[in-house]
Amino acid sequence: MQIPMRNKLQNPGILHRIENFLPKLVVIPTIAVAAVFIYGFIGWTTYISFTDSRLLPKYELVGFHQYVRLFTNFNLFPPESRWSVAVVNLLIFSVLFIVLCIIIGLLLAIFLDQRIRGEGFFRTIYLYPMALSFIVTGAAWRWILNPDLGIERLIQQLGFGDFTFRWLVDSNMAIYTIVIAAVWQSSGFVLALFLAGLRGIDDSIIKAAKVDGASLPRIYLRIVIPSLRPVFLSAVIILLHISIKSFDLVMVLTRGGPGFSTDMPATFMYAFAFNRGSLAFGAASAVIMFLAVMAIIIPYLYSELRGTRNAR
Amino acid sequence: MRGREPVMVGERSTGAVIGRIIVYSILIVAALYFLIPFFVMAMTSLKTMNDIRTGNLISFPREFTLDAWGKAWSSACTGINCEGVKGYFLNSVQMVIPAVIISTLIGAVNGYVFSKWRFKGSETIFSFLLLGCFIPFQIILLPMSQTLGVLRIGQSIFGLIFVHIVYGLPFTSLFFRNFYVTIPDEIIKAAKIDGAGFFKIFWKIILPVSLPIFVVAIIWQTTQIWNDFLFGVAFSGSDSQPITVALNNLVNTSTGVKEYNVDMAAAIIAGLPTLIVYIVAGKYFLRGLTAGAVKG
Amino acid sequence: MASLTISEIRKWFGTNEVLKGVSLAVEAGEFLVLVGPSGCGKSTLLNLIAGLETITSGEIKIGDRVVNNVKPKDRDIAMVFQSYALYPSMNVRKNLAFGLETRGIHKDQIEKTVKRVAAMLQISELLDRKPSQLSGGQRQRVAMGRALARDPVIFLFDEPLSNLDAKLRVEMRTEIKELHQRIKTTIVYVTHDQIEAMTLADRIAVMKDGIIHQFDTPQQLYDNPSNIFVAGFIGSPSMNFIKCKLVKKAKELSVVLENRKGDSFLLPVGKADKSLEKWIDGDVILGIRPERIATGFHEQEGNPQIHEIECAVEVLEPTGPDTLVFVNINGGKVTCRVSPHAAKLPGESMKLMIDMSKALLFDPETQNRIGR
Ligand SMILES: Nc1ncnc2c1ncn2[C@@H]1O[C@H](COP(=O)(O)OP(=O)(O)OP(=O)(O)O)[C@@H](O)[C@H]1O
Ligand SMILES: [Mg+2]
Numbered sequence: 001m002q003i004p005m006r007n008k009l010q011n012p013g014i015l016h017r018i019e020n021f022l023p024k025l026v027v028i029p030t031i032a033v034a035a036v037f038i039y040g041f042i043g044w045t046t047y048i049s050f051t052d053s054r055l056l057p058k059y060e061l062v063g064f065h066q067y068v069r070l071f072t073n074f075n076l077f078p079p080e081s082r083w084s085v086a087v088v089n090l091l092i093f094s095v096l097f098i099v100l101c102i103i104i105g106l107l108l109a110i111f112l113d114q115r116i117r118g119e120g121f122f123r124t125i126y127l128y129p130m131a132l133s134f135i136v137t138g139a140a141w142r143w144i145l146n147p148d149l150g151i152e153r154l155i156q157q158l159g160f161g162d163f164t165f166r167w168l169v170d171s172n173m174a175i176y177t178i179v180i181a182a183v184w185q186s187s188g189f190v191l192a193l194f195l196a197g198l199r200g201i202d203d204s205i206i207k208a209a210k211v212d213g214a215s216l217p218r219i220y221l222r223i224v225i226p227s228l229r230p231v232f233l234s235a236v237i238i239l240l241h242i243s244i245k246s247f248d249l250v251m252v253l254t255r256g257g258p259g260f261s262t263d264m265p266a267t268f269m270y271a272f273a274f275n276r277g278s279l280a281f282g283a284a285s286a287v288i289m290f291l292a293v294m295a296i297i298i299p300y301l302y303s304e305l306r307g308t309r310n311a312r
Numbered sequence: 313m314r315g316r317e318p319v320m321v322g323e324r325s326t327g328a329v330i331g332r333i334i335v336y337s338i339l340i341v342a343a344l345y346f347l348i349p350f351f352v353m354a355m356t357s358l359k360t361m362n363d364i365r366t367g368n369l370i371s372f373p374r375e376f377t378l379d380a381w382g383k384a385w386s387s388a389c390t391g392i393n394c395e396g397v398k399g400y401f402l403n404s405v406q407m408v409i410p411a412v413i414i415s416t417l418i419g420a421v422n423g424y425v426f427s428k429w430r431f432k433g434s435e436t437i438f439s440f441l442l443l444g445c446f447i448p449f450q451i452i453l454l455p456m457s458q459t460l461g462v463l464r465i466g467q468s469i470f471g472l473i474f475v476h477i478v479y480g481l482p483f484t485s486l487f488f489r490n491f492y493v494t495i496p497d498e499i500i501k502a503a504k505i506d507g508a509g510f511f512k513i514f515w516k517i518i519l520p521v522s523l524p525i526f527v528v529a530i531i532w533q534t535t536q537i538w539n540d541f542l543f544g545v546a547f548s549g550s551d552s553q554p555i556t557v558a559l560n561n562l563v564n565t566s567t568g569v570k571e572y573n574v575d576m577a578a579a580i581i582a583g584l585p586t587l588i589v590y591i592v593a594g595k596y597f598l599r600g601l602t603a604g605a606v607k608g
Numbered sequence: 609m610a611s612l613t614i615s616e617i618r619k620w621f622g623t624n625e626v627l628k629g630v631s632l633a634v635e636a637g638e639f640l641v642l643v644g645p646s647g648c649g650k651s652t653l654l655n656l657i658a659g660l661e662t663i664t665s666g667e668i669k670i671g672d673r674v675v676n677n678v679k680p681k682d683r684d685i686a687m688v689f690q691s692y693a694l695y696p697s698m699n700v701r702k703n704l705a706f707g708l709e710t711r712g713i714h715k716d717q718i719e720k721t722v723k724r725v726a727a728m729l730q731i732s733e734l735l736d737r738k739p740s741q742l743s744g745g746q747r748q749r750v751a752m753g754r755a756l757a758r759d760p761v762i763f764l765f766d767e768p769l770s771n772l773d774a775k776l777r778v779e780m781r782t783e784i785k786e787l788h789q790r791i792k793t794t795i796v797y798v799t800h801d802q803i804e805a806m807t808l809a810d811r812i813a814v815m816k817d818g819i820i821h822q823f824d825t826p827q828q829l830y831d832n833p834s835n836i837f838v839a840g841f842i843g844s845p846s847m848n849f850i851k852c853k854l855v856k857k858a859k860e861l862s863v864v865l866e867n868r869k870g871d872s873f874l875l876p877v878g879k880a881d882k883s884l885e886k887w888i889d890g891d892v893i894l895g896i897r898p899e900r901i902a903t904g905f906h907e908q909e910g911n912p913q914i915h916e917i918e919c920a921v922e923v924l925e926p927t928g929p930d931t932l933v934f935v936n937i938n939g940g941k942v943t944c945r946v947s948p949h950a951a952k953l954p955g956e957s958m959k960l961m962i963d964m965s966k967a968l969l970f971d972p973e974t975q976n977r978i979g980r
Binding site: 019022023024026027029030031033034037038039040041042044045048057104107108111112114116122124125126127128129130131132133134135136137138139140141142143144146149150151153154157184188192241244245247248251252255265266269270273274279282283285286287289290293294297298301305 | 335336338339342343345346347349350352353356364365368369370418421422425426429431434437439440441442443444446447448449450451452453454455456458459478479481482485509510511535538539540541542545546556559560563564572575576578579580582583586587589590591594597598
């Protein structure tokens, strides 16, 4: 019964206190950093959005002036102001991006889930674009969609002499080139989500349905896909989140052009805040973006966290 | 997955065989869809401009040449500079290494506290930190560029490192926390009774089993930071630009004759490091993606 | 070896009171078993004793020392967990040595201790393996070894056997009992398996909802449970509780039992005394263990407290040595334990002897024991 320290710590001394405080001490820097650089900065940007800052920040409040500017002539169909173009583009982009990614991802996941030989090989191929930056992806697609030497030339050389494909420089169609590149980059990721979901489904449910005589397509339509609902939700949230933040692809593919026909909120914000010396206006658009993301993410996170807590 | 969809002898009919053929055909077509852009990039980078003007996207080069690669690396014009992407590539390396190491280490300790040393309010604090994974960074761009200026690290690699550490922390903390919650609390209790304190438990018991999550976090951070464009374009100076910014400048240069082969070579150079990481450690890469995306 | 005194302990988790004033006095060298249903606060109490959670109010003394503010490592206790909690990155030797190393004990001394403990638990050949390379039973031994190596004044066991299969569990149970007889260290042992409790304990504390309902020797708990919960918790199959009327005839009190056909039987429960007066002509709950309803007893001859009733058999459950017969009395299911040969088939009527000397009465309202 040799306990050397037995009497040393009869009453909680200073060492003891420090030890109790240690975990907090260790995370305090992170908490401080988050408080300042996340929450403080959100507040700061919001403040700027209520000023009339142009090239340099000014701190006299002017009320909702910038927001009013954002939403004057705010007409979505047809879009009139530059901001409404950005919003409409975001709508078009996110709907197409999400729908296409989910269709491609889900179908490929289902096909990959058929005990495929070389599944790992296929999966590796489908997912590699996720490892690339949007800038690299954009550079590649910018070349592929090149109005003279890209797909247009390829199809023409295949014998369709008068084929034209000039979406990249067509202000009505350029937004779709961004969709094409984004879908190429992200659908593999959605596939991975769905594949994980499929692997999580209890095999015996499918066996039971088989015994009941259901055909394979029917099993998928009626049993498997409905049980993937949480995966659909996650996928939509993540893709929506990517959409709202999308900046890189637009910059490299079209720079928001031709004109500002492919502007999105993220590029809009950057253009006004950094290139056109309109800090407050840019800040106001950033605040709108932030609010949009939070409106989506907070309910989602809340239900996710609550879900896991209940499960325990 | 074995046992699902048992293949019955009677079902090995022509119908089933045709079904299999269809499935494989679709998978192969999809594989081509994902591979062709890369193939196009590679072929284009190996062509001469002359070849490009006469051939098409998927035609093979008439003569293979590495000229475009050489030019992309050391003499192509990115904006006003004409020294290739070499310097920017090195900028990215200099930025990624310290940012990844520091954000991962801090994240590990944070995850340890938020999972194993919870205190009153720690869950709430953690969820606030978690929200940092989701904010559109546009909301912090302006204050950050002001702050970096005040700290005298604006337009520098140090500034970028700092920014990447700050906004990487929510992710790394989340990774480690989610990993450490799977270690039973009882192990910590046992160690406490055995007389180990906060750091000793971390060092002797937690760290030795953390290798997988370190790999995940490092890969995630490396790809995120390497591939970042927004911070790069917003906070770097002309001599501290990361490779993504340089590549963007290169492909968007409107002066002189467009050299698509050089663009593609530069694009592959920019993509290669993360591509290699993906091929070497794909499993961990995917784990990071799903952990980083689904839960946070 | 040290005594353990717990007085009026309360523990709140947020707004949830988990322990509601628990007091226990464990003598040095005693083997105390805490039993109770899941979630009643057993692990919480153990964690408080270990110092892993802070006490909301009350006092814990180990020996003569109040340990409320003493860190776990300075309480001189060792704990064995349900999940064993072995350090996954360390081999068995390191696992055993870790607690000694952090205490700065000399290397040679540690080596000796590890050897001795490993030999005692027959895990000497496992010393270089990692926990992941051990079977469940081996892990359990290592977990015990880790506690033993420390040679503490109190051992705390939190359901150490519940992850083992049935056979191993019985073996380890015996080993733990032998171990205690050898080392004679105070043990607080948590389980929700009442057989484990009965076989191991010097004394058992039965807990429910953060309250200790009874703290007594196993035999006392079995024979004289203080309320319906304890009576039902201890013993398997569980005691029968039959709602019935208490009547007074001459100077004797009896309960009225009625089978499904409507035949009623009057079973005397003793002389009318003051303690039962309140319930006369009212309802009481008769508690009788299945083994006290049978076709016959060894000591049957001349025992005036054995009475015969007749009931129709509803279901049979042969267990091997005995057969459980389920009958219906006063509208409720009653289990009887009879010899396999005497059991009748379902539907047939059967004569059963009830030994009323071990019958207990409970108040239907408070659930507490009444009389005697
Ligand atoms: N850290 C905690 N925070 C909040 N509530 C807790 C905590 N630990 C335990 N509880 C609650 O306290 C109650 C008692 O838990 P405890 O673990 O002591 O039960 P137990 O008797 O050991 O049960 P079991 O037999 O299942 O192990 C439970 O309702 C539990 O939900
Ligand atoms: Mg417990």
